[in-house]
Amino acid sequence: MAYSKKVIDKFENTLNEPEKFNVGRFDPKEANIGTGMVGAPACGDVMKLQIKCESKGNTHIIKDVKFKTYGCGSAIASSSELVDMLVGKTLEEARQIKNIEIAEALELPSIKIHCSVLAEDSIQQAIDDFEQKQ
């Protein structure tokens, strides 16, 4: 399959400089961490996204993000692309992120759109997890 240069670059950069691209993990038990994990090994992709939040006024903003993804190149690129969008956003703003933004930013081919859907699901779940803890 021919990938866009954007997917390839994102994938390779993430692979070569994992720390710079927020690969890693936070302790999920900490109160200011929200964890989302979506997908299934049998389906070929699993994304785990963690957000570290800080209160600001009457809301929270995302201070830092860590992620790990098992999946094809575009799944990994989609997670990494999402992570770039998150830091500094309020939770309300982060909830508004739609998969189509990720798909367009990476020029995902149509059969890989589900990778961006998975990324969108992961942030929703991470926020849910954080809010339940509050």
Added chain:
Amino acid sequence: MSKTIDLPIYLDYASTTPVDSRVAKKMIDHLTLDGNFGNPASRSHKFGWKAEESVEEARSHIANLVNCDPREIVWTSGATEADNLAIKGIANFYKSKGTHIITSKIEHKAVLDPCRQLERDGFEITYLEPSDGGIITLQSVRDAIRDDTILISIMHVNNELGTINDLEGIGSLARKNGIFFHVDAAQSTGKVNIDLSSLPVDLMSFSAHKTYGPKGIGALFVRRKPRVRIEAQIHGGGHERGMRSGTLPTHQIVGMGEAFRLAKEEMDADKERIYSLHNRFYDSVSKIEEIYVNGDSKNKVSNILNISFAYVEGESLIMALKDIAVSSGSACTSASLEPSYVLRAIGRKDELASSSIRFSFGRFTTEEEVDYTLALINHAVERLRELSPLWEMYLDGIDLDSVEWQTH
């Protein structure tokens, strides 16, 4: 790396091989005005006679490699057409005798799809389950045989796993029960010795391009004693004793002939060299934690090595190994969105199936290429596992089967 090597490195010989330069030379001699370009079916002039001579010489090279009579070789456009001709040809010719056919779940699509077509035409097909090692057992064949079975079609060497089936055993069962036995041997020529003078095989499909010949040419062995009859699938001129019409592509045929002549001449040397490359590769790659070899490693050709790298998805691994040309059992690399049906048939779970890579070595693979590949694999697997939530869970001692996944 002491020696510079050309990238990308080709390790997908089971998919196709480059044409050997000696083969290409022969082919070029059969194309242009100053060469042997005639129509082998032209009986009235020297151009035709010379072309026919080349075709017959090539036919004898095929026959020599597999030890049969040249008159038992029918040219086709490739192994896919040979499989179609054998399976539909037998089914159509002998349908009054019976309408049951036995094949296996790990056959190439060139066998499975004609079988599906025959099912639509009213035939009944039994698809045998392979063993976990990817072998078709004699017991499974024996159990499937019925009074109305007319054909058994089982491959010699599996294209994904490299596993080798027991042709002698299956063929004897077929003979004893008066059933024809067809073998897809696309992957085995030049890799495994084939002696049709003693093997109880009635039909065998060959491909040129897996054995350093050109694409677009293959052959079907159709036994004369005891005689096997097939109904032609392509009509128009009665070439190849009526079994396959169409002007013979002399340059392709000559290419296949030369490729098979070289295969006979160089099989022992090729095998030995590739065996040592295989061991060099395997000894190193097996040091990586949590890898699984797919297919019975004691019963396979050494040019194919299929490995699952657990907790790493196959397509991402292929992307990370962009300087290496290999195939993957991952669904993501194909349009089907299903992981390899062969790996599923041998009982591999979907995640292990989609973590699989098929490495296949060949005549032009070097030790330097193998070493370079190994270094890249070690690096890529380490990096991708660092990125993998599944690997993290594995290291934390979590049983992935106990997790409730949110499937989408």
